[in-house]
Amino acid sequence: xxxxxxxxxxxxxxxxxxxxxxxxxxxxxxxxxxxxxxxxxxxxxxxxxxxxxxxxxxxxxxxxxxxxxxxxxxxxxxxxxxxxxxxxxxxxxxxxxxxxxxxxxxxxxxxxxxxxxxxxxxxxxxxxxxxxxxxxxxxxxxxxxxxxxxxxxxxxxxxxxxxxxxxxxxxxxxxxxxxxxxxxxxxxxxxxxxxxxxxxxxxxxxxxxxxxxxxxxxxxxxxxxxxxxxxxxxxxxxxxxxxxxxxxxxxxxxxxxxxxxxxxxx
DNA sequence: ACGAATGTTGCGGG
DNA sequence: ACCCGCAACATTCG
Numbered sequence: 663x664x665x666x667x668x669x670x671x672x673x674x675x676x677x678x679x680x681x682x683x684x685x686x687x688x689x690x691x692x693x694x695x696x697x698x699x700x701x702x703x704x705x706x707x708x709x710x711x712x713x714x715x716x717x718x719x720x721x722x723x724x725x726x727x728x729x730x731x732x733x734x735x736x737x738x739x740x741x742x743x744x745x746x747x748x749x750x751x752x753x754x755x756x757x758x759x760x761x762x763x764x765x766x767x768x769x770x771x772x773x774x775x776x777x778x779x780x781x782x783x784x785x786x787x788x789x790x791x792x793x794x795x796x797x798x799x800x801x802x803x804x805x806x807x808x809x810x811x812x813x814x815x816x817x818x819x820x821x822x823x824x825x826x827x828x829x830x831x832x833x834x835x836x837x838x839x840x841x842x843x844x845x846x847x848x849x850x851x852x853x854x855x856x857x858x859x860x861x862x863x864x865x866x867x868x869x870x871x872x873x874x875x876x877x878x879x880x881x882x883x884x885x886x887x888x889x890x891x892x893x894x895x896x897x898x899x900x901x902x903x904x905x906x907x908x909x910x911x912x913x914x915x916x917x918x919x920x921x922x923x924x925x926x927x928x
Numbered sequence: 929a930c931g932a933a934t935g936t937t938g939c940g941g942g
Numbered sequence: 943a944c945c946c947g948c949a950a951c952a953t954t955c956g
Contacts (some may be wrong), residue, residue, distance in 0.1 A: 663935030667953065695948085722934080739934045741952085756952090775951045777936065825937080833935060884935085922946070924933080 663884055664738040665826040665895065666797070666830030667873035668725050672744060672770045672886045674874075675717045676769075679746060680727070681717040684764040685710045686888050692756075695773070699779045710734065710761075721786065721831030722793045735781040735789070736771065742778030743885060745770045777899050782895045793829040800826070804860040811851040811859050818854070819847035820921035831866070834879055834901045837926045841900050872897065 664672070688706050690697065698706060715731040720726065725744075727734040736742070742758075746769055749757060753772045759780060761769040771778060784790070795802045810827060822828060822836045831839070840847055843862040845854060854862075876914040877883055878892030884893055899909050904917035917926050 668935095695933080737936085739937070739950095772954070773951095775934090777950060779937095815944080820945080823936090921946090923935090 663831035663832060663834060663879070664723060664742065665742065665835055665879075666720070667876075668721060668836070668878035668884050668886075668892060669725060670874050671878040671892060672738070673718050673720050673725055675890070676744060676746075678907060679915065680717075680718060681713050681823055682714060683767070684712065684714045686762045686764045687711055687730075689762065691760060692755060692757055694758050694776060696776070697773070697778060697780050699781045701782060703924055706780070706782060706864045714833050721789055721796070722792075722825055723832070724789065725882065726786070732784050735783065737779045737781075739773075739775075739777035739779065741775045742771060742773040743859075745772055745887075759914070764830070776823060780850045793825055794827040797828050797830055798870055802863070802867075804863040807863040807866075808859040811854050815850055815852045817847070817921060818845055818849045818851060819923070819925055821851050823921065823923070827868075830870070831924050833925075835866075835869055835873065837901045838869050838899060841927060842869065847920050847927050901926065902926070 681756060688703065688710055690703055694838055695703065709732065713731065715727050716730055717728040718726065719728065723737060725736040725738070746767060749770050749772055756772050756774045757781065758771045758773045758778060760778060814821065814864070816841060819836060822831050822839070823833070838848070839862060842865040843858055845862060871881060873894040874893035875899060876892060877892040880899065881893035900915050903915050905914045906924065907913065908915050913928060915926055915928055917924060919925065
């Protein structure tokens with residue numbers, strides 16, 4: 663369930679460890695080839711061998727390694743994890759790829775459900791074309807959000823999950839942000855009044871920033887580094903708490919399928 | 929014991 | 943434009 667705060671947590675953790683490393687080669691020890699979104703293992707080796715990592719940053723839920731030429735992008739999807747320590751036996755069989763560095767260290771991509779993907783690209787224009795605004799940027803503010811909501815007629819939950827409008831929100835933070843702003847997940851964007859819209863913009867930023875500070879949410883899968891867990895799980899107000907009393911009104915939290923996703927609201 | 933649910937994304941169909 | 947269903951895949955829960 664890595665969403666924006668979890669991806670940022672992974673980056674914050676690995677940035678100092680990976681910066682200036684030189685890639686020696688890449689392997690896929692379990693022969694799973696679909697992880698390579700564009701190209702074969704040989705292509706990736708040709709493109710990556712000898713390249714150094716200049717910087718690491720995030721766009722939406724993508725981890726981007728800025729190489730001395732080109733970019734290597736990692737999407738964790740549902741269960742992807744990065745580890746530098748050699749994985750234990752159980753995790754070893756879920757290694758989708760292994761990046762070897764010239765200094766002998768490694769970066770393992772462990773992915774139980776194998777949805778995670780690796781991309782190589784010379785530029786990021788295709789990514790910027792398909793992803794919407796960064797919710798933590800200054801461009802994302804009350805004014806921008808209100809304009810967005812008014813210009814579409816969509817259910818709020820799937821709207822916020824749609825990465826081409828706002829990049830980085832997933833199931834957990836969408837539920838939390840809507841609940842905090844008093845907006846029903848099925849409410850139609852066009853009908854949201856200005857006060858609620860303004861509140862939503864603030865809550866999205868607050869919740870994401872706080873979750874990054876707590877190093878993300880661990881419910882089932884998320885961990886980073888040496889099996890470090892996120893601490894935002896304890897700060898969740900309604901996600902994963904069906905039937906428990908709503909912190910605001912004390913009536914039981916409702917969980918329903920909306921937009922094919924388990925959705926919590928009150 | 930077996931079906932359902934579990935984060936994310938993309939695609940086809942209505 | 944927008945919604946829905948499904949698929950990718952493995953594991954856990956009831």
